[in-house]
Amino acid sequence: MKTINELKIGYIGFGNMAGAIARGLIQSGLKAENMYAVSGHFDRLSEKCEKMGGIHALEDPMELAAVSDIVFISVKPNKIRDVVKPLAEALAGDTEKLVISIAWGYNFDRYFEEDILKDGTHLLCTCPNTPVSINKGIFVAENKHSLTEMQLETVEELLSYLGRVIFVETKLMGASGTVCGCGPAFADLFMEAMADAAVMYGIPRKTAYEMVSAMTEGNAALQLASGKHPGEMKDEVCSPGGSTIRGVAALEEHGFRAAVIAAIKAIQEK
Numbered sequence: 713m714k715t716i717n718e719l720k721i722g723y724i725g726f727g728n729m730a731g732a733i734a735r736g737l738i739q740s741g742l743k744a745e746n747m748y749a750v751s752g753h754f755d756r757l758s759e760k761c762e763k764m765g766g767i768h769a770l771e772d773p774m775e776l777a778a779v780s781d782i783v784f785i786s787v788k789p790n791k792i793r794d795v796v797k798p799l800a801e802a803l804a805g806d807t808e809k810l811v812i813s814i815a816w817g818y819n820f821d822r823y824f825e826e827d828i829l830k831d832g833t834h835l836l837c838t839c840p841n842t843p844v845s846i847n848k849g850i851f852v853a854e855n856k857h858s859l860t861e862m863q864l865e866t867v868e869e870l871l872s873y874l875g876r877v878i879f880v881e882t883k884l885m886g887a888s889g890t891v892c893g894c895g896p897a898f899a900d901l902f903m904e905a906m907a908d909a910a911v912m913y914g915i916p917r918k919t920a921y922e923m924v925s926a927m928t929e930g931n932a933a934l935q936l937a938s939g940k941h942p943g944e945m946k947d948e949v950c951s952p953g954g955s956t957i958r959g960v961a962a963l964e965e966h967g968f969r970a971a972v973i974a975a976i977k978a979i980q981e982k
């Protein structure tokens with residue numbers, strides 16, 4: 713069995729998310745020269761691969777499927793049938809080769825029910841988020857998969873370089889992907905709004921963003937480290953008759969929590 717550093721990693725589709733994954737893995741010490749990518753436009757791909765330290769840009773997806781130990785399916789969901797199905801034979805059968813899908817809306821059963829991948833393919837379906845590029849991301853991973861125990865260990869180690877790996881049941885993949893994949897946009901809105909308020913009170917814009925981001929990062933890290941209920945953390949900073957509870961009351965008055973829940977619901981009901 714190859715070590716993580718010896719593994720050949722291929723990306724079928726090398727856009728925003730695959731680029732973020734490759735960046736995170738290279739930052740963790742994996743070699744660009746052990747990575748391979750195909751995409752829709754070869755010229756653009758070559759340039760991007762060159763800039764990322766010499767990832768191999770390939771024209772033929774079949775070559776990528778043959779050479780890679782781990783293949784990320786990272787094209788848009790509407791391209792999967794056309795791009796991945798012709799590779800099905802090459803991706804199946806080899807006990808060492810495994811496939812990680814990051815495509816939104818594609819779970820394990822769907823690949824086989826729609827005859828995109830063949831029985832015998834070692835497949836794990838995931839949903840990552842963009843902070844993987846700085847090794848602070850999340851991979852929500854589906855409990856149902858066809859990796860061997862050893863492959864699962866390898867994948868967990870590899871993906872842990874990029875952040876957290878959280879396994880969930882198939883039926884929870886949609887909501888989990890929404891929270892982790894779309895959530896950053898909601899957090900961005902919160903951070904921008906808070907920085908706007910800071911600027912309104914004279915704090916320079918750059919300092920405002922630095923303060924808000926560091927506050928958000930530190931608070932999230934505290935929750936993860938302590939395991940405390942967020943409500944308890946909120947209670948701890950709200951002294952009776954104090955300032956913070958007035959801000960909390962103002963947020964409640966403006967439907968803050970309901971707005972956040974409605975955002976997730978809007979995506980789930982799409």
Ligand SMILES: NC(=O)c1ccc[n+]([C@@H]2O[C@H](COP(=O)([O-])OP(=O)(O)OC[C@H]3O[C@@H](n4cnc5c(N)ncnc54)[C@H](OP(=O)(O)O)[C@@H]3O)[C@@H](O)[C@H]2O)c1
Binds near residue numbers: 788
């Ligand atoms: N972005 C996110 O935050 C996020 C989060 C979770 C999951 N995902 C999933 O990640 C996947 C990729 O999303 P993305 O945001 O990275 O999209 P993207 O930036 O549009 O990248 C898509 C890639 O697929 C390539 N492609 C198009 N046609 C192809 C073909 N026929 N053969 C090979 N490659 C082809 C594109 O190449 P050209 O640009 O050269 O056409 C591009 O490199 C999606 O399935 C999405 O659901 C994304």
